[in-house]
Each structure stands twice: as C-alpha cells, then as structure tokens.
Amino acid sequence: MLPVNPDRFLADLHRLREFGAAGVGRGVVRPAFTDPDIAARRWLREQFAACGLEARIDPVGTVWGLAEGQSLLVGSHTDTQPEGGWLDGTLGVICGLELARAGAEAGIPISAVSFEDEEGRFGVTTGSRVWGGFTSLAAADRLTDTQGVTYAEARARIADIAGEFPDPGRFRGFLECHIEQGPWLDQAGEAAGVVTGIVGIRDMRVTFTGEQNHAGTTPMHLRRDALKGLLRFQHLIADRFRNVVVGETVWTTGHVELHPGSHSIVPGRCTFSMQWRDGDKQRLDRMEEIIRQAIEDAAADTGLTAETSDMLGLDPVPMDEGMQQALARAAQAVAPGRWRRMPSGALHDAASVAALMPAAMLFVPSINGISHAFEEDTDEADLVTGLQILAHAAAEMAAR
Amino acid sequence: MLPVNPDRFLADLHRLREFGAAGVGRGVVRPAFTDPDIAARRWLREQFAACGLEARIDPVGTVWGLAEGQSLLVGSHTDTQPEGGWLDGTLGVICGLELARAGAEAGIPISAVSFEDEEGRFGVTTGSRVWGGFTSLAAADRLTDTQGVTYAEARARIADIAGEFPDPGRFRGFLECHIEQGPWLDQAGEAAGVVTGIVGIRDMRVTFTGEQNHAGTTPMHLRRDALKGLLRFQHLIADRFRNVVVGETVWTTGHVELHPGSHSIVPGRCTFSMQWRDGDKQRLDRMEEIIRQAIEDAAADTGLTAETSDMLGLDPVPMDEGMQQALARAAQAVAPGRWRRMPSGALHDAASVAALMPAAMLFVPSINGISHAFEEDTDEADLVTGLQILAHAAAEMAAR
Numbered sequence: 159m160l161p162v163n164p165d166r167f168l169a170d171l172h173r174l175r176e177f178g179a180a181g182v183g184r185g186v187v188r189p190a191f192t193d194p195d196i197a198a199r200r201w202l203r204e205q206f207a208a209c210g211l212e213a214r215i216d217p218v219g220t221v222w223g224l225a226e227g228q229s230l231l232v233g234s235h236t237d238t239q240p241e242g243g244w245l246d247g248t249l250g251v252i253c254g255l256e257l258a259r260a261g262a263e264a265g266i267p268i269s270a271v272s273f274e275d276e277e278g279r280f281g282v283t284t285g286s287r288v289w290g291g292f293t294s295l296a297a298a299d300r301l302t303d304t305q306g307v308t309y310a311e312a313r314a315r316i317a318d319i320a321g322e323f324p325d326p327g328r329f330r331g332f333l334e335c336h337i338e339q340g341p342w343l344d345q346a347g348e349a350a351g352v353v354t355g356i357v358g359i360r361d362m363r364v365t366f367t368g369e370q371n372h373a374g375t376t377p378m379h380l381r382r383d384a385l386k387g388l389l390r391f392q393h394l395i396a397d398r399f400r401n402v403v404v405g406e407t408v409w410t411t412g413h414v415e416l417h418p419g420s421h422s423i424v425p426g427r428c429t430f431s432m433q434w435r436d437g438d439k440q441r442l443d444r445m446e447e448i449i450r451q452a453i454e455d456a457a458a459d460t461g462l463t464a465e466t467s468d469m470l471g472l473d474p475v476p477m478d479e480g481m482q483q484a485l486a487r488a489a490q491a492v493a494p495g496r497w498r499r500m501p502s503g504a505l506h507d508a509a510s511v512a513a514l515m516p517a518a519m520l521f522v523p524s525i526n527g528i529s530h531a532f533e534e535d536t537d538e539a540d541l542v543t544g545l546q547i548l549a550h551a552a553a554e555m556a557a558r
Numbered sequence: 559m560l561p562v563n564p565d566r567f568l569a570d571l572h573r574l575r576e577f578g579a580a581g582v583g584r585g586v587v588r589p590a591f592t593d594p595d596i597a598a599r600r601w602l603r604e605q606f607a608a609c610g611l612e613a614r615i616d617p618v619g620t621v622w623g624l625a626e627g628q629s630l631l632v633g634s635h636t637d638t639q640p641e642g643g644w645l646d647g648t649l650g651v652i653c654g655l656e657l658a659r660a661g662a663e664a665g666i667p668i669s670a671v672s673f674e675d676e677e678g679r680f681g682v683t684t685g686s687r688v689w690g691g692f693t694s695l696a697a698a699d700r701l702t703d704t705q706g707v708t709y710a711e712a713r714a715r716i717a718d719i720a721g722e723f724p725d726p727g728r729f730r731g732f733l734e735c736h737i738e739q740g741p742w743l744d745q746a747g748e749a750a751g752v753v754t755g756i757v758g759i760r761d762m763r764v765t766f767t768g769e770q771n772h773a774g775t776t777p778m779h780l781r782r783d784a785l786k787g788l789l790r791f792q793h794l795i796a797d798r799f800r801n802v803v804v805g806e807t808v809w810t811t812g813h814v815e816l817h818p819g820s821h822s823i824v825p826g827r828c829t830f831s832m833q834w835r836d837g838d839k840q841r842l843d844r845m846e847e848i849i850r851q852a853i854e855d856a857a858a859d860t861g862l863t864a865e866t867s868d869m870l871g872l873d874p875v876p877m878d879e880g881m882q883q884a885l886a887r888a889a890q891a892v893a894p895g896r897w898r899r900m901p902s903g904a905l906h907d908a909a910s911v912a913a914l915m916p917a918a919m920l921f922v923p924s925i926n927g928i929s930h931a932f933e934e935d936t937d938e939a940d941l942v943t944g945l946q947i948l949a950h951a952a953a954e955m956a957a958r
Contacts, residue, residue: 371927378803412773413819413821414819505774
C-alpha cells in the first residue's frame with residue numbers, strides 16, 4: 159500500500175472546496191473556465207509541482223501532474239455543475255494528488271490529472287473527449303454554452319498558462335475515484351463499489367401529432383389528442399420492458415411539451431424525451447426495438463402520427479478486467495465484505511480515457527444518493543477508506 | 559316571417575369581413591379594441607343608424623342599435639381571436655342587423671347588438687359580463703391582456719365615442735345566432751341546431767410532486783417520478799368516467815409541464831391542466847368527485863404528493879324554454895327534419911345575457927367543425943337558412 163496521509167488528503171479536499179464555496183452545506187459553484195475554476199486549477203498546478211511532478215495545463219484547461227517515465231494516471235475533474243457539491247470530481251483529483259505524493263515518497267511513479275469541463279458547460283466530458291480523440295479541437299471550439307459563449311472564447315482565458323497535451327503513451331492505465339451519486343452503497347452500508355463499466359445511454363425526442371381543436375366543441379370520439387400518444391406509449395413500454403430490463407436498467411421521460419399548451423385547446427402535438435441507460439449494449443438494442451415498436455403501436459392505437467429525432471447513442475464502456483480485479487482485492491483487504499461490483503449509471507472521464515489505455519473506477523457512497531446539489535456529501539471515514547483502497551490497488555498495479 | 563333580404567345580409571357579412579381580413583381562406587384578425595375592431599364598430603354604428611335605430615357605443619365598446627319601446631334583442635360579437643374566422647360572432651351580429659332592418663320595415667321592434675371582447679383579450683365575454691352584472695367596471699379595468707395592456711387603457715381608446723349602457727329592462731329577450739364550431743351538424747348534413755343550454759366548465763391545475771433526481775444513477779424502484787402521477791391519473795379517470803359521461807361530455811388536458819424539464823433528470827414536479835364541460839351540473843359534480851379521488855389515488859399509488867389549484871367553475875346556463883320552442887317550430891318550418899336540439903360546448907354572450915332576460919341560441923353548421931382558425935367557414939346556403947329560421951322565430955316571439 160502506498161503511504162498515503164489521510165489528514166493531508168482531507169485538508170486538501172477542504173482547501174479546494176474554498177474555490178467557489180457557496181450555498182448551504184458544502185456547496186460549490188465552479189463551472190468550467192469561470193474565475194473560481196481557473197483559480198482552483200492554478201492552485202492545483204502548484205500542488206503538483208510541490209510534490210515533484212511536472213505540472214502542466216494543456217490547451218483545453220486540463221491540469222496534469224506528470225511523473226517521469228511510465229506511470230499510472232490517477233484523477234478526475236474539478237469543474238462543477240452550476241450548483242454542485244464539494245466532492246463530485248474533486249474527490250478523484252485529490253485522490254490523484256495524494257497518491258502521486260505518496261508515490262513520489264515511495265518511489266512509485268504516479269501521475270495526477272484534473273480534466274476540464276466534465277460537467278458539460280460546452281459538451282459532456284469535453285476535456286477528456288478532446289484528449290481521447292473523440293472530438294477535434296477545431297470542432298470543440300465551435301461548441302457554445304447556454305449563454306452563447308464559445309469553447310474557443312472560454313479556453314482563450316487560460317491561453318497564457320497553457321502548454322502542450324501530454325502523450326497518452328506515457329501512462330500505463332487510468333484510475334478514477336468518484337462519489338457514487340446514487341443510493342446503492344449508502345443504503346447497504348457498504349464502503350466502496352468496484353465499477354464494472356460505464357453504462358451506455360440512448361436518448362431521443364418523440365413527437366406525436368394529431369389535430370389541434372376546441373376543447374369545448376370537439377367531441378371525445380372525434381378528437382386526435384396528441385397527449386393520448388404519450389399515455390399509450392408509456393403504458394406499452396412499462397408492460398413490454400418487464401422481461402427485458404434488470405435492476406440497474408433505467409429509463410426516463412424528463413421533458414414533455416404539448417402544443418399549443420392551453421387549458422381550452424385539445425393539443426395537436428406532444429413532444430417528449432425518452433432516455434434509457436444500461437451497461438449491456440444488447441439490452442440497449444432490445445429496448446430500442448421495443449421503444450420504436452411502441453411508438454408505432456401507440457400512434458396506430460390513437461390515430462396519431464409519430465416521428466422521432468436523431469438518437470444520441472453512447473455505447474457502454476467496460477472497465478479493464480485486470481484493474482477491476484486489483485481494485486476488488488484492495489477493497490477486500492481494506493473493507494472486507496463491505497464492497498460490491500456495480501455499473502456506473504452516470505458518465506465519467508474514465509469513459510473517454512478507456513479509449514486510450516486500461517481504465518478503472520472506484521465508487522464511494524453518497525449520503526442519501528444526492529449529487530449535483532449543494533447537499534451532496536459523503537462520510538469522511540468513507541472518503542479515507544476509498545483513498546486506502548486506491549493506495550492498495552495502485553501499489554499492486556505499479557508492481558506488475 | 560320577417561321580410562329579411564338574404565342578398566343584403568350576405569353582402570354585409572362580406573363587408574364586415576374586410577375589417578382585419580387576413581390569412582388564407584376568409585381569415586380575419588380583429589381582436590377587441592384593435593384598430594380594425596374599432597373601425598368595424600364605427601361602420602356597424604352607421605348601419606344601425608341607417609335603418610332607423612338609435613345607434614350607440616357603450617363604455618366598454620359594445621355597439622347597440624336600439625329600437626323604440628320594448629324590443630327583442632338580436633346579436634353576438636364582432637371581435638375575433640388573434641387569428642380568427644369570418645363568421646364567429648360576426649354572423650350573429652349581421653343577423654341582428656338584418657332582423658332589425660326587416661323589423662323596421664315590418665313595424666316589429668328588433669334591437670341589435672355587437673358585444674365587445676367576447677373572445678377574451680381581457681377576460682371571457684367581458685363586454686356582456688360587465689353589462690350582465692357579473693363583473694364591475696372597476697374590477698374589469700384592472701384586467702390585463704398578455705402584453706400587460708389594461709382593460710382601462712384599451713377602452714380609453716373609444717372614450718370619445720362612448721355613451722351610456724342601455725337599460726336591460728327595455729329588451730323582452732335575447733336571440734343569438736352562432737356557428738356551431740363543432741362537427742355535429744356538418745357531419746349529419748343538418749342545417750341548424752336549437753341550443754338547449756350552454757355547458758358548464760370546470761378547470762383546475764393539478765400538481766404532483768416527487769423527487770428530482772439523476773436519470774442515470776437513480777434506480778427505478780427508488781424513484782418518485784412526478785410524471786407517473788399524470789400517467790396514473792389519466793388512466794384512472796379514463797376508467798372511472800365510463801359510466802358517468804354522455805356523448806356531449808368532454809374533458810381535456812391541454813397543458814403539461816415537467817420540472818426541471820431535462821432529458822437527464824427524473825422530474826420532481828408535474829403540473830397539468832384538467833378541464834371538463836357538460837350541460838348538467840350534477841354530472842359536473844360527479845366528475846369532480848371522480849377527478850379529486852383519482853388525484854388522491856394516483857398520488858398514493860405512485861408515492862407522490864398532490865395539490866390542486868383553485869377551480870374555475872362556470873355553471874351550465876339553460877336556454878329559455880319558450881324561446882327554444884319558437885326556434886324549434888321555425889326550424890321545422892324552414893328546414894323540416896334537418897335540425898336538432900343540442901348543447902353548446904363553447905361559451906357565448908348569451909350565457910351572460912341570460913342573467914338579465916330570456917335568452918336563446920341557434921347554431922348553423924361549421925364545415926369540418928373548424929373554428930378559431932382562418933379556415934373556418936359555413937356554406938352560404940346554410941347561413942341564409944339560419945337567417946330565415948331566426949326571421950320566423952323573431953316574428954313569433956314579437957307576436958306573443
């Protein structure tokens with residue numbers, strides 16, 4: 159086990175929280191490329207340098223602490239949601255800092271990283287996706303935030319401190335620690351989750367079209383009420399998903415819009431979002447078949463027409479089997495019987511980095527499963543347990 | 559039968575359409591107190607004066623053509639929806655003009671009227687509700703349109719031509735002709751509908767509240783997804799209404815809003831409109847019981863909490879029985895076997911005027927049931943048949 163220092167680690171977590179500290183509890187407001195985010199990245203660069211790493215900020219704002227030669231890369235991100243918690247992303251970065259520091263003391267090369275814009279001011283996991291080769295810098299530069307600011311304009315703010323991208327070939331693997339953001343570990347009283355993979359996401363908009371009409375004078379049997387399409391569709395998928403989904407499968411309709419949206423008008427158009435996630439690509443496919451058939455059947459049953467938008471599709475990303483095994487052995491050593499294997503329902507930088515090298519993730523519990531909110535928190539004992547599992551696993555990975 | 563002149567009547571209908579003529583087909587844009595509306599009212603006042611009536615515009619913009627002594631009042635409104643048809647309201651007003659003109663020729667006292675703001679730029683049937691005593695002028699003056707213009711500011715535009723309100727006591731009854739705005743007469747190939755009553759409306763907003771959460775990390779069995787409340791509620795009322803409603807009963811959810819309304823967030827709140835209409839107050843009550851019970855049951859079934867807004871309630875307004883019988887005899891004389899008795903699913907000025915005097919309505923067919931749209935239309939032969947039925951009935955009413 160690397161000689162990590164829990165007190166130093168917790169002190170750094172609290173120190174980083176001060177950049178953008180806000181709201182009730184331990185809330186933080188530190189979106190990508192804002193003043194608090196850039197200040198936090200300058201501070202982090204100093205910490206990396208102070209423990210003997212080559213400290214560097216790359217063209218998209220990702221902060222690197224590079225060990226010499228081949229090293230294990232450990233980290234996550236320090237940007238937050240517009241109203242975020244103190245641990246989301248930050249925990250993984252400070253784990254990286256502490257492991258790199260302990261590695262330097264023990265003569266084991268560990269590099270650390272804080273990717274930029276994981277939270278998606280401009281895209282989703284933008285910094286790691288550019289580095290991972292999913293998005294060219296030229297294409298990323300055309301992205302805009304909700305205020306119309308371009309990615310090019312935002313990253314120009316750090317141009318004076320930006321160096322080169324590091325070569326991915328110098329890293330032998332990537333290890334990311336993150337809060338679970340869900341309730342499973344907290345409810346079970348467990349300390350850690352070894353992530354088996356990052357689930358795939360499919361997401362589309364569905365539109366049913368009928369006939370807009372007067373809500374007083376149009377008899378029920380002559381209506382082509384577009385809301386009926388949504389109701390019928392939801393009924394059909396609830397029924398047809400039964401024998402297909404597993405406990406970890408999720409599906410969500412988070413947005414609904416009726417047109418024209420008046421109390422006194424039979425809606426002529428209903429548009430809604432349909433998103434589903436699962437770790438198994440075949441299951442995502444099977445759900446897609448059911449969804450498309452249900453849209454067609456719901457339209458036929460209700461006398462409406464239906465269309466779907468282009469579909470966003472991110473495939474599931476399995477975590478490296480060897481690294482999972484090392485994490486599992488470490489978890490069993492540090493917290494015997496108090497850990498599990500589990501998929502990640504949320505997207506993380508590890509999904510980008512896995513395209514370049516073996517990657518793995520460790521989850522720690524989220525109190526009440528809360529995240530992306532000021533109330534987000536984790537017991538400090540669980541934070542330290544997570545650090546110790548990583549320290550065990552990193553030592554084993556480095557020894558191979 | 560009063561000696562009405564169909565050619566003169568049709569010519570006036572087309573003439574009035576020129577004020578605000580717009581869009582495809584025979585569309586009109588003439589909302590209350592806009593320039594075209596005021597110009598149309600000035601023109602109408604001249605027509606009333608030209609046939610020997612006392613022509614007057616009252617403080618809220620309603621145009622009156624007053625016969626001497628006790629008279630039958632005939633009319634409707636000439637303001638339109640922001641995008642309206644050429645007949646909605648206008649037909650009843652030009653019927654009033656032609657009947658008053660024919661009455662003057664035959665020595666039978668008929669007064670005519672065009673109420674202002676029936677279409678609800680500021681309220682609903684605002685002009686007739688002020689005259690009917692439902693709303694004080696002071697209260698109406700505080701109403702605003704969607705742009706923030708007050709009723710007081712709008713009616714100040716006609717202050718230079720405004721006289722007094724006429725005394726309701728001078729009218730022996732009110733007769734309103736209107737397009738059906740629904741499909742029943744058109745589909746049956748019938749020429750007229752004798753309106754039995756104007757249906758009551760109840761309207762509320764329902765809100766289900768659950769727990770906003772991450773759409774990737776929150777397992778299905780732990781979600782309190784507010785959309786489920788809407789789905790369950792709609793399922794319950796569809797089932798429970800079966801043995802309560804009749805063919806004319808209608809109910810509508812025309813507006814739905816999920817909060818925060820994002821593809822990736824389990825919605826914590828779902829607000830939607832629920833409106834129902836029927837001519838029978840007891841049925842409206844029974845439906846309300848079912849709706850309130852279904853809201854409670856849906857919340858219990860889905861683990862949500864529910865609340866309802868204040869309810870808008872307009873009771874059904876039965877039309878005068880004697881006037882209905884006179885209209886029925888006239889319809890049978892003019893269009894034997896090609897008419898029916900039917901309720902009005904839409905609100906009309908007659909509902910306000912019925913508080914002051916006996917009131918009755920006649921419907922003519924709407925092609926394909928379309929209204930509140932530029933495509934709204936009625937066959938001219940049906941317009942003339944409607945006028946002739948009114949001319950028959952008005953002669954009988956005046957002879958009593």
